[in-house]
Amino acid sequence: MPASLEYIPYRLRDSTARRDAIHPHYFAGHGYASVRVGPRGSGNSEGILHDEYLEQELLDGEDVLVWIAAQP
Numbered sequence: 344m345p346a347s348l349e350y351i352p353y354r355l356r357d358s359t360a361r362r363d364a365i366h367p368h369y370f371a372g373h374g375y376a377s378v379r380v381g382p383r384g385s386g387n388s389e390g391i392l393h394d395e396y397l398e399q400e401l402l403d404g405e406d407v408l409v410w411i412a413a414q415p
Contacts, residue, residue, distance in 0.1 A: 346376040346411050350404050352385035352392060376414070380407050 347370050367377035382400050384392030 344376050344414075345374065346378050348407065348411065349379040350382065350407060352382045352395070378407070378411055
């Protein structure tokens with residue numbers, strides 16, 4: 344199944360979360376899984392966010408893509 348990925352360090356639990364909650368249902372209705380991930384150290388993710396676009400963030404993003412690709 345194809346997937347839509349949001350890999351963002353904000354807006355996972357703030358006042359826009361309720362509005363954004365409709366998006367996964369829309370994608371699912373069109374045959375897409377919806378995956379929303381906060382980078383390490385942001386939102387509810389463990390770790391420390393030292394800065395944006397560091398090598399670790401990019402590597403973590405690659406790990407997320409590998410995980411998504413391994414899903415049935």
